[in-house]
Amino acid sequence: MRVLIALGGNAMTSEDGRARPRDQVAAVTAAMEPVADLVAAGYDVVLTHGNGPQVGNLLVKNQLAASVVPPVPLDWCGAQTQGTIGFIVVNALERALAARGVRRRVAAVVTRTLVDAADPGFARPTKPIGRYLPREEAAPLIDHGETWEDRGPRGWRRVVASPEPLEVLDAPAAAALLAAGFVVVANGGGGVPVVRAPDGSIRGVEAVIDKDLGAALLGRALGAEALIIATDVDGAVLGFGTPHERAVGTVDVATLRGYAAEGHFASGSMGPKVEAACRFVEQGGRRAVITTLTRIAEAVRADMDGAGTTVLPADITREVAGHA
Numbered sequence: 001m002r003v004l005i006a007l008g009g010n011a012m013t014s015e016d017g018r019a020r021p022r023d024q025v026a027a028v029t030a031a032m033e034p035v036a037d038l039v040a041a042g043y044d045v046v047l048t049h050g051n052g053p054q055v056g057n058l059l060v061k062n063q064l065a066a067s068v069v070p071p072v073p074l075d076w077c078g079a080q081t082q083g084t085i086g087f088i089v090v091n092a093l094e095r096a097l098a099a100r101g102v103r104r105r106v107a108a109v110v111t112r113t114l115v116d117a118a119d120p121g122f123a124r125p126t127k128p129i130g131r132y133l134p135r136e137e138a139a140p141l142i143d144h145g146e147t148w149e150d151r152g153p154r155g156w157r158r159v160v161a162s163p164e165p166l167e168v169l170d171a172p173a174a175a176a177l178l179a180a181g182f183v184v185v186a187n188g189g190g191g192v193p194v195v196r197a198p199d200g201s202i203r204g205v206e207a208v209i210d211k212d213l214g215a216a217l218l219g220r221a222l223g224a225e226a227l228i229i230a231t232d233v234d235g236a237v238l239g240f241g242t243p244h245e246r247a248v249g250t251v252d253v254a255t256l257r258g259y260a261a262e263g264h265f266a267s268g269s270m271g272p273k274v275e276a277a278c279r280f281v282e283q284g285g286r287r288a289v290i291t292t293l294t295r296i297a298e299a300v301r302a303d304m305d306g307a308g309t310t311v312l313p314a315d316i317t318r319e320v321a322g323h324a
Contacts, residue, residue, distance in 0.1 A: 002044040002178075003300050004224040006215035006276075007031060008231040009050040011293050012085060019053035028085075029092045031230075034297045036096035039104055039183055043300060046174065046222055047089060050211045051081040051189035059130040059158070066140040074160060075192050075204030082110045082188040089185050097183075106183045109174050112202065113191025113209055113217070114167040121161035127208050130158050146206075161207040165190060165214050169202070171221035178222065190214030212276035220283045227280040227288040228299050229273050235290045235308030236274055238264050252314040253278050277311040287312050 011031040014023035039045050055077045062071035072080070086108025093106045121127075125147050132155035133141075138148045141158070148156045168174075174186040190209030194202045212229055219227045236248040238259060248259065257278055265271040270290075277288035289299040291308030298307040 002224045003226040004046045004219040005228045007049040032092040032096045047185045054081040074206045078192040108185040111170040111187040115163035117195040119163035121163045125159040125161045127162040187218045216276040216280040225286040230293045248309045250310045
């Protein structure tokens with residue numbers, strides 16, 4: 001069984017959110033323990049990951065040095081963090097596998113994701129990233145072509161496009177590595193956003209792709225049967241923050257989409273995870289699970305009802321209900 005595991009930002013930082021190098025190494029080392037258990041059990045594993053804190057660190061460096069050296073473009077930030085996090089994950093997983101007596105190679109692929117140059121997000125960027133800054137500190141970055149907005153008393157903040165991911169261009173490379181027996185790390189941060197020019201050439205763009213939507217796209221491209229979205233909560237809930245709050249357990253796609261249409265899932269947090277889970281199952285995946293990092297193995301091994309929120313095709317959900 002091939003499973004794609006999407007590790008959230010909590011898997012890459014300390015519990016208090018710090019993203020110092022030692023924090024990231026320690027967090028990734030812990031995250032690879034359940035992954036190594038799955039590989040040792042015979043599962044064909046693909047990993048992807050968030051990169052928000054790491055890109056945030058690079059943006060701070062851009063801001064501090066903007067008057068001295070040109071800021072690194074956002075697509076470069078994505079590529080750099082894919083390489084760095086991939087390096088850390090490969091080392092940690094290889095150590096965990098060796099401790100279990102498992103001889104499997106691990107490889108990380110710097111991965112590009114195609115978006116449409118005419119995506120409406122480019123005309124009006126809305127995705128906030130990085131720190132708030134006073135107007136005078138944001139000015140050099142604006143002079144370098146970045147888009148910043150006045151956010152009132154908190155200061156100015158950069159906004160970028162978050163276009164729809166269309167195709168993981170380097171999925172064939174990941175597939176070749178899987179066929180050669182590698183555990184693969186790919187499409188970190190949703191992939192480096194790129195567009196195709198009329199002459200067929202590819203160039204990077206200043207944008208951020210949602211990591212979970214990118215994971216769903218990669219999972220189907222690689223023929224994964226299950227998508228596990230590891231985050232810092234047990235799963236999706238209805239009526240969040242109200243006296244009527246309740247967890248969403250096993251659910252079919254249509255029902256979950258209905259909950260989303262009712263406004264139960266915030267656009268900046270659970271919303272993209274729910275959308276990614278639905279897309280993955282609608283496009284042929286066997287199931288998608290939103291769960292905590294510590295319950296990854298449980299979520300993968302469950303035949304139907306897994307840990308957290310388990311999203312199934314409607315016909316399978318009806319079959320489960322009929323045998324209940």
